[in-house]
Amino acid sequence: MSNSKIKTALARVLLFISVLISLFCYAVSPLGYQMSVFAGGMPDEIPEENLKNAKELWDILIKNGFSEAAAAGVLGNADQESMFTPIFEGDDHQGLFQMSSDQVANCINWCKGQNPPLEPESVKGQTLFLIASTWEYDFSSFGTYQGLDAFKKMKDVVMATGEFCACYERAVGGGEVYAGNNREYQDLRKREKFAQAFYKLYTGSEPSSSDDDDADSSKDGKKNGLLDGSAVSLMSVKGAKLLDEGYFSSFSGLNEEALCLPSSFDLPLKDLTELSSWKKNIKYAEDDRSLRYPRAVVMIVGILVTIYSILLYIAYQFDRINNFIELDALGILTFGKLRISPDDRKSTFNDKHQERKVVVHRDIIIVCLVGVTIGVLLISGKIFEVVVYLMLKIQEVFSKH
Numbered sequence: 001m002s003n004s005k006i007k008t009a010l011a012r013v014l015l016f017i018s019v020l021i022s023l024f025c026y027a028v029s030p031l032g033y034q035m036s037v038f039a040g041g042m043p044d045e046i047p048e049e050n051l052k053n054a055k056e057l058w059d060i061l062i063k064n065g066f067s068e069a070a071a072a073g074v075l076g077n078a079d080q081e082s083m084f085t086p087i088f089e090g091d092d093h094q095g096l097f098q099m100s101s102d103q104v105a106n107c108i109n110w111c112k113g114q115n116p117p118l119e120p121e122s123v124k125g126q127t128l129f130l131i132a133s134t135w136e137y138d139f140s141s142f143g144t145y146q147g148l149d150a151f152k153k154m155k156d157v158v159m160a161t162g163e164f165c166a167c168y169e170r171a172v173g174g175g176e177v178y179a180g181n182n183r184e185y186q187d188l189r190k191r192e193k194f195a196q197a198f199y200k201l202y203t204g205s206e207p208s209s210s211d212d213d214d215a216d217s218s219k220d221g222k223k224n225g226l227l228d229g230s231a232v233s234l235m236s237v238k239g240a241k242l243l244d245e246g247y248f249s250s251f252s253g254l255n256e257e258a259l260c261l262p263s264s265f266d267l268p269l270k271d272l273t274e275l276s277s278w279k280k281n282i283k284y285a286e287d288d289r290s291l292r293y294p295r296a297v298v299m300i301v302g303i304l305v306t307i308y309s310i311l312l313y314i315a316y317q318f319d320r321i322n323n324f325i326e327l328d329a330l331g332i333l334t335f336g337k338l339r340i341s342p343d344d345r346k347s348t349f350n351d352k353h354q355e356r357k358v359v360v361h362r363d364i365i366i367v368c369l370v371g372v373t374i375g376v377l378l379i380s381g382k383i384f385e386v387v388v389y390l391m392l393k394i395q396e397v398f399s400k401h
Helices: 003-028 049-063 068-082 101-112 122-134 135-142 148-152 156-169 188-203 210-223 229-244 268-319 331-335 361-379 382-399
Strands: 172-178 181-183 338-340 357-359
Touching: 049 068, 049 188, 068 188, 068 331, 101 382, 122 361, 135 148, 135 210, 156 172, 156 181, 156 188, 156 382, 181 268, 188 357, 268 331, 268 338, 268 361, 331 338, 357 361, 361 382
Parallel strands: 338 357
Antiparallel strands: 172 181
């Protein structure tokens, strides 16, 4: 066996493994799902028709119970995503909030099913669809404040902008951090600037900040009768004097009043984040009890399928250069179903009448890539998304008939 053939076989093996590693890293990395977004402008920079759409969106949100700050946060994101253009154009990420193609199809069906029907390519149709069918899940699953109702009550424009971007748009990357979850999102500062501008345009006032809200909470606490350290010290001194003088019966202490306990909306952002993390950890722990073993089994199967596919390719290359020992590695791994072509030209891989098929390099590449793809889908868990997608498509086809 010449050295050139050995080097060629080794180079093929290394190239094949490199491609597989790249495929696996792309499948499991969040970078594979990033999408660059580009649009947006200040209220005095966008066309008049788009500004009308912005006002319509603001009115719809306010009418549906969103606070002014939350509505402004939604507008800041819609401005950056589409500059308030509700038209469905392109293959993916379309409309007012750059919906995925699946959401666009669902939006069209939902709008047609309303009484009276709504226009899918409109601000009203798309916004009401998302409120009714999507945003509750998004804010409950990805939000710092846990739920759409909590988002509706937000009072800080900047935080509301980041919360909407993190929960619905999920435009990850870009290096600009949202304080609610300490993750980076694309053009977050621009979204915040747009949101503040629209808040000022439609309310006539400057948006308040979290620091202002914390200061107000502190003042409210003093008004509600919470005592500071000096008051407690003064009472301790007076109490001690009364005890020394024997006035046990006349020591009345404090006139207790009902305490106004804070709600979750009065807590600082740091405490809200920690509470949200605890809640998610408890939920995940409960879910894992029933799903831990099935997930482990699926991952193990995926790992075995991937390793088996790689070994098939290595066995093919080994049989191609092996002239020293009587060993059919590919036949052993495939239980006698496959063997290499003597001249790497003749192939019976597609011949259904052949029990033991002869394969060339192209055939084994196809077999291995299919196996590795299935393995990666099982390991990363994407196989479940594929199954759900196919089920929805099948259901959609049958619902039309």
